[in-house]
Amino acid sequence: MIRKQHAIHGQDRPFLRPDRRACLTGLAGLAATLSLGAAGPAVAGAPEITFDELYSSYGVLGLEFSEKVKLLTGRTVSIRGFMAPPLKAEAQFFVLSEIPMALCPFCSSDADWPDNIVVVYLDRRQTFTQPNQMIEVTGRLERGSWIDPETGFVSQLRLRDARYRKV
Amino acid sequence: MRNLFATLAATTFLTAAAQAATIYPLDRATILVNSPFDFKIELDAVHPESDVAVTVNGKPYAETFGRDAEFVAEEKGDDDAVLGSALILRDLALAEPGEYTVEVKAGDESKSVTWNVYATPETAKAKNIIFILGDGLSVAHRTAARIMSKGMTEGKADGRLAMDDLDHMAFIGTSSTHSIATDSANTMSAYMTGHKSRVNALGVYADRTPDSLDDPRVETIAEALRRTTNKSIGVVSTSELEDATPAAVVSHTRKRADKAEIVGMFHDVQPEVILGGGSAYFLKSDVPGSKRKDDKDYIQMFKDAGYALATSKEELAAAAGSNTGKLLGLFHTGNMDTWLDRNQLKKGTVDKFPDQPGLVEMTKSALDQLSKNPDGFFLMVEGASVDKMSHPMDWDRAVVETIELDQVVALAREFAQTHPDTMIVVTGDHTHGVSLIGTIDDNKPGDEMRQKVGVYDDAGFPDYADEDGDGYPDSIDVARRFAIFSSNFPDYYETWRPKLDGPFQPAVQNENGEYVANEAYKDIPGAVFREGNLPKDSDTAVHSVDDVVLQATGPGAEEFKGYMEQSDVYKVLADAFALGTGQK
Numbered sequence: 001m002i003r004k005q006h007a008i009h010g011q012d013r014p015f016l017r018p019d020r021r022a023c024l025t026g027l028a029g030l031a032a033t034l035s036l037g038a039a040g041p042a043v044a045g046a047p048e049i050t051f052d053e054l055y056s057s058y059g060v061l062g063l064e065f066s067e068k069v070k071l072l073t074g075r076t077v078s079i080r081g082f083m084a085p086p087l088k089a090e091a092q093f094f095v096l097s098e099i100p101m102a103l104c105p106f107c108s109s110d111a112d113w114p115d116n117i118v119v120v121y122l123d124r125r126q127t128f129t130q131p132n133q134m135i136e137v138t139g140r141l142e143r144g145s146w147i148d149p150e151t152g153f154v155s156q157l158r159l160r161d162a163r164y165r166k167v
Numbered sequence: 168m169r170n171l172f173a174t175l176a177a178t179t180f181l182t183a184a185a186q187a188a189t190i191y192p193l194d195r196a197t198i199l200v201n202s203p204f205d206f207k208i209e210l211d212a213v214h215p216e217s218d219v220a221v222t223v224n225g226k227p228y229a230e231t232f233g234r235d236a237e238f239v240a241e242e243k244g245d246d247d248a249v250l251g252s253a254l255i256l257r258d259l260a261l262a263e264p265g266e267y268t269v270e271v272k273a274g275d276e277s278k279s280v281t282w283n284v285y286a287t288p289e290t291a292k293a294k295n296i297i298f299i300l301g302d303g304l305s306v307a308h309r310t311a312a313r314i315m316s317k318g319m320t321e322g323k324a325d326g327r328l329a330m331d332d333l334d335h336m337a338f339i340g341t342s343s344t345h346s347i348a349t350d351s352a353n354t355m356s357a358y359m360t361g362h363k364s365r366v367n368a369l370g371v372y373a374d375r376t377p378d379s380l381d382d383p384r385v386e387t388i389a390e391a392l393r394r395t396t397n398k399s400i401g402v403v404s405t406s407e408l409e410d411a412t413p414a415a416v417v418s419h420t421r422k423r424a425d426k427a428e429i430v431g432m433f434h435d436v437q438p439e440v441i442l443g444g445g446s447a448y449f450l451k452s453d454v455p456g457s458k459r460k461d462d463k464d465y466i467q468m469f470k471d472a473g474y475a476l477a478t479s480k481e482e483l484a485a486a487a488g489s490n491t492g493k494l495l496g497l498f499h500t501g502n503m504d505t506w507l508d509r510n511q512l513k514k515g516t517v518d519k520f521p522d523q524p525g526l527v528e529m530t531k532s533a534l535d536q537l538s539k540n541p542d543g544f545f546l547m548v549e550g551a552s553v554d555k556m557s558h559p560m561d562w563d564r565a566v567v568e569t570i571e572l573d574q575v576v577a578l579a580r581e582f583a584q585t586h587p588d589t590m591i592v593v594t595g596d597h598t599h600g601v602s603l604i605g606t607i608d609d610n611k612p613g614d615e616m617r618q619k620v621g622v623y624d625d626a627g628f629p630d631y632a633d634e635d636g637d638g639y640p641d642s643i644d645v646a647r648r649f650a651i652f653s654s655n656f657p658d659y660y661e662t663w664r665p666k667l668d669g670p671f672q673p674a675v676q677n678e679n680g681e682y683v684a685n686e687a688y689k690d691i692p693g694a695v696f697r698e699g700n701l702p703k704d705s706d707t708a709v710h711s712v713d714d715v716v717l718q719a720t721g722p723g724a725e726e727f728k729g730y731m732e733q734s735d736v737y738k739v740l741a742d743a744f745a746l747g748t749g750q751k
Contacts (some may be wrong), residue, residue, distance in 0.1 A: 058519035060446045060478040060497045085676045098473035102672030128678035134684045145452045156455045
């Protein structure tokens with residue numbers, strides 16, 4: 001078991017500051033007006049979180065969500081990572097990983113996912129990116145065990161109503 | 168990609184349609200006397216039950232089998248497609264050794280298979296068996312480990328690996344029931360049941376129905392030991408315990424990916440010692456880090472069954488002194504890190520799981536516990552990452568894993584010194600297309616890395632040093648190092664260097680499902696792009712079909728010789744323990 005302390009940086013604690021524009025990203029009407037491939041104004045203001053900041057501890061008997069994740073649950077956040085190939089083209093979600101996946105757990109039965117993946121449910125279809133391409137995903141952070149009803153895929157952290165852009 | 172699957176599916180269907188009926192166990196199966204197995208006949212067409220005639224050695228089958236099989240008028244496939252009629256008789260056991268010719272006739276379909284049911288000596292030759300498996304262990308791994316660990320002077324090794332002095336050996340054919348190629352599920356399953364099977368299958372023949380848990384079962388060695396002896400059972404691996412090799416000791420599933428179910432199968436058999444990674448499938452689904460979909464808390468369930476739990480090196484050492492008799496050690500949510508990462512480079516996931524024991528420490532704890540049983544034990548130890556590092560062609564890690572595995576062999580031989588009634592088997596489950604071809608020398612002139620590859624006389628000897636005498640190289644990052652290459656590879660960047668920043672990840676998938684070279688390695692000085700020779704959906708280097716070299720020592724080991732099918736190895740284990748005879 002190792003514990004990581006993530007300081008809340010500086011005085012202004014940027015990710016805690018209520019951001020009215022970020023809160024609006026979930027609204028489909030506004031979101032639909034945003035162009036792909038570029039961060040829209042609503043996206044730019046969302047608090048950022050990194051893969052290193054998701055869990056405060058890793059242990060054999062379980063992981064612990066970080067304070068930052070707990071604080072930001074339900075909020076619209078941005079996280080950078082790599083898109084794993086989707087289970088099927090029409091899947092409603094994809095898996096965001098810290099580094100590009102060298103094995104495909106969906107296709108190979110001897111591969112498995114890392115602990116710290118984030119599952120991304122898009123608010124509308126977006127084209128697949130190259131796996132070497134880092135992306136920034138913005139969406140509403142949801143935590144806790146969830147089984148995707150269509151695929152049975154289990155996740156602990158999700159971004160809902162999300163969209164992404166290339167970094 | 169999806170088109171490829173569609174084509175494959177269509178091909179499989181056509182092939183199946185052209186075949187005759189299938190009888191499980193397959194023709195030439197060898198079956199331990201009194202060992203339970205599922206008998207199944209799959210007919211290609213739908214037949215009325217009255218049209219299906221099955222005989223054993225010329226007589227109606229129920230006379231020999233003692234029971235009627237269940238008749239399934241129509242087996243269903245995906246999308247409710249009708250696959251044909253079937254007969255299933257579960258938990259059949261044959262008490263008389265000999266040849267059994269099973270024939271089925273139904274309409275214009277017919278099939279005949281012959282099984283050999285074998286007895287074993289009445290008394291056991293060995294009290295204990297330590298079965299040490301290097302996953303993917305190939306000849307190049309051994310050669311490289313010997314030179315790296317012991318050194319070489321004027322063409323003679325400066326020392327011997329512990330596995331170099333085992334006195335019996337055999338070449339093992341690893342092919343699966345549907346392919347010359349193979350994976351760690353069906354290969355270990357053949358060792359642990361005596362029956363070959365299909366890729367991804369554990370403890371079952373692979374039938375045609377989609378359900379992965381209904382396939383015809385065969386008995387695992389753990390079940391045979393429970394049925395016939397009071398011996399203890401140990402399973403130790405550096406992989407997830409649900410991974411194919413450790414799972415094969417206890418499991419029955421068509422799909423090795425049924426990891427949540429496999430934990431349940433461990434719980435059914437309750438090996439006295441279970442040590443490895445893969446805790447994610449023991450945790451109930453609402454615990455962050457869990458990969459289960461249900462609320463079964465196997466940590467608690469094993470504790471309730473009397474297991475002491477260890478989750479770190481220190482807890483393992485403490486638990487080894489306990490007298491619970493049952494020990495569950497879980498040291499990682501997934502696969503444990505390699506020796507090189509744990510001890511020298513501190514990469515991989517060592518920052519998250521800094522207290523992982525090594526394979527030698529785990530084996531020591533297992534032997535301490537298991538040897539308390541006066542009736543003896545069966546211990547399976549797997550060095551999983553020989554394979555897990557060979558797939559991504561991380562040869563430094565794979566070779567150092569082989570050295571660690573060899574230190575387990577040394578420990579086992581030390582144990583056998585004081586417990587001479589112990590058979591030790593050291594083998595791989597399959598091989599990799601890997602070869603040591605010379606050296607790479609940074610001090611050769613020029614910038615082009617291939618010009619620094621030394622072959623023939625020019626290779627000389629590598630610079631690895633072991634000043635502290637622990638058997639491991641003090642550093643793998645030396646100027647003149649091994650040139651090891653794979654015969655097969657996806658697109659990747661060859662860096663010609665050890666991967667000091669973490670295990671190699673040669674290729675990543677693109678939007679078309681094709682694996683492309685991982686550009687993270689593109690800008691390493693000297694790196695060159697190699698276009699793959701594998702299908703584009705292959706993520707890493709693959710297993711080879713080449714034979715495995717098995718070595719063994721101790722009572723019963725004399726049966727290992729010449730060429731053997733992987734399934735024949737089980738009979739040697741069964742003979743050594745006299746599993747054909749009840750000993751309770």
